[in-house]
Amino acid sequence: MDKLAAKYYASLIEAGNVHSLIDCALSAAASATSASLVQLYLLDQDKTRLNLYGQCKDGHTCLTQDISYDYYHDALLQYCLTQNKPIITNDVSSFSLEINFLPQENKSWRSLLVLPLLNRQQIGGLLVCASFEAMDWDNKTALLQDFYRLTFIQYTRLIALQVKDTAPIKRDKESVVTKEHYGLIGNSPAMKSVYSLMSKVLHTPFTVLVTGETGTGKELVAKAIHHYSIRKNKAFVVQNCASMPETLLESELFGYSKGAFTGADKDHLGLLREADGGTLFLDEIGDMPIVLQAKLLRVLQEGEVRPLGSNKTFKIDVRVIAATHRNLLDEIKKGNFREDLYYRLAKFPIELPPLRDRGDDILALVDFFIDNTCQFLGRKKSIISQCFMDKLLSYSFPGNIRELKGLLERAILLADDEQLEAQHLHVSPDRQLTTKDNSLKDSVADYEREHLVKSLRDHQGNQTKTAKQLGISRRTLVYKIQRLNISKEEFSN
Template sequence: MSQFIIDRSPATILLVDDDDTFRGTIEILLKSHGYNVITAEGVTGATRCIRERKLDLIITDLKMDDGTGIELLGKIKEAQAEIAVIIQTAYGSVQNAVEAMRQGAYDYITKPFKNEELLVLIEKALENKKIREELTVLREEIAWKYSFDNLVGISASLKQLKSLAARVASTDISILITGESGTGKELMAKAIHYHSNRRKKKFIPIDCTSIPANLMESEFFGHVKGSFTSAVANRKGLFEEADGGTVFLDEVGDMPLPLQAKILRVLQESEIRPVGSSLSKKIDVRILAATNRDLSALVEEGNFREDLFYRLNVLPITIPPLRERVDDIAVLAEHFLSLEKARRGEGNLSISADAMERLVQHRWPGNVRELENTIKRAIALSHDGRITGEDIMFITSEPAPGSQRNEILNGTFGTLEESLKDRIEATLHATNWNLSKTAGILGIGRTTLWRKVKKYNIDRNEKVLLNQK
């Protein structure tokens, strides 16, 4: 008996064949291996079973007195599309069996066959069905994970934004998502994709700032072998990988002008041309774009194509910064606290009123991402899972207008090394020199932390002032 059968209740198989002797023999074989078996003499009886019973697999002859296996296949897909189907065929009818596979059958087996051949094929068909079912569940879980409800907040502006995005998700129009860093632009893009008709296809995020300019065209559109020195084989680009799905162009304002023209061609003609190829390929993708820059200003400066701007900006969605959504701060803080509870398996995490007050009063230049990191850091600093005002440590603060620029120009802002030393020193003192906790907060290894303590001559007895204003 297969591992598949051991792991689950016995699969129910419908056996369809107009040869009574053959049908009876196969029925005995399958029952002896633990399967539940239902039999039918032809298409008519099988159709009745499909409507009345929950089935896992159908094994059907290709040619029967009252119809064909291909006709039955059509009825199966209408009633229970998830059922796996194996076609039995005589040697001379293999071409018809192949046609049945094109129409959705899992596989075919040629008569006469050995019992073991059939049993192995059944096991593979059922395993394939199990994988497809798990994939369906996974897609549903992903769609839930990136639902609009996961854009957490109760402010009127966010509710209006989610309502607008939900209304246009099922369309194919291009959307330009703008907002400061950390506001959740990619999360919004994923929610739109997973609530669109393209959700069963890929969502491909592309960070336009992370790909070197000389490699962008190849990364986006692929290349053919020999098109440049390191092109040792044909390679699909990200747009072709996303065919049928969605491409998310993050930080599109940083895209070089030459590549902007090629993106415009994708939007206008729905086709790409791999580097080194003389032939274009048709593709079907929806483009969502995001930026924290003012694209209209870039257009005026000549750094962004006006025609591309209008193609991308069919529907603009602007996510307000967290400082303009004060009502959302407490809700988000509780949300991140709940996520940490679930991740750690701890139910005693909580936040005090004075800690919440400090969160609400902060300006959040790093927006939602900064708030999430602040909650994680506060949990690490807290005692017994109760976050107090003293556990809230802000790594960033919002400078007065122009003050940071003046500090930099005057040389009083300090070097990068000095800033790094101050950050390590402040965190060490906040954790009472708990190296493991400090390394976790800073996102580095314990050994790396110790080397930097030695490098910067950080003294445990030296007092520092944390940014707790």
């Protein structure tokens, strides 16, 4: 075994590209375990997809890099990823769960090892080993885990070199990836920072604290973190901590046993247990009564919950995402929020920018809300006049995205036809942008105008191609051309 290990360790270090590295990793696992089948799955950079990078079957290696495999439909693979626990069995037929990741053969698979692989203390992928005969997997796991730690180090190094050698291609790929935005809308620098933070925390068990002004989309971010994480097919449970009195909120969160109080005629699981394996979103956490904060802290620390009126505790695996528009540090000083709970929740904070700081995201949001509202009402798509857009863009939106949505819905209802005019937009005159804000806005508009004109010239005035190159919709481009008063003569040859 020592000579075999030395051979493959040397091959890892000498690997000059990702293909040769994966080939070496598969061959090493097959030789070390004598398995009939070895498969290597790696999570992608955003940790939202599990890709089958290759397999070694009966000594023959086949590389299948970037063939996406949807592991959510295989509960065994999902279990290993979420629990960071290996599966070892010599009786595959005893599993009630499907094992579609194993190829169909004339004889039945008997032994199976599914091993989580760590990359810098986080799950980086899975190693699957299978055999038609009984195998002693236990003596192989430590060796394989050590070997694949080095594999990940080499993999990271080779990817970095590959990116460096193909920098222009990387920029193109990034523009495609960031367009996904986890189902959210916006391409501003402020929102790109949010997407970056989301990608870092998706597949960790850490609690997340989402902060921001009212109406900035905190629940949407929480949903996106859940639906793009490895918990996506488990429950996403929502509770607003400001909407219930203390006693009712306590029973809803922690549950109760039959007879715990008058009217408790049966056991009630509670939201924490209902969300077991999934995500619990606690909105307006800053309004939670301080007595309940102590109980929530214990749940986060111990990973267990005790229902009201019960002596039993129940282990739970719940990812908690909390949100608030309040400044919790100020609430701590006022004695309204526990400092220890704050630091437990704020292990990974994400602050959402107000709409006024998101630049041209407002155009994409306007486009989205108008399309949805017109479709819902069964109307033709509304046409926005320049005076309507000017009035909209000069507003500060204290209610942020929620207010924007309401203003647009009201405007569409007020309009007698498809044309939206300034008089259809009802905004408070004392909420207009200040002179300082407008000065900065004018400077940004001058730069944007110059950039748009150049892009239009580069594409001979073709708006569809220009919009695609800029990463925006054609309608958004038309808005920009109108808003910045760009004439056709400026970009036509």
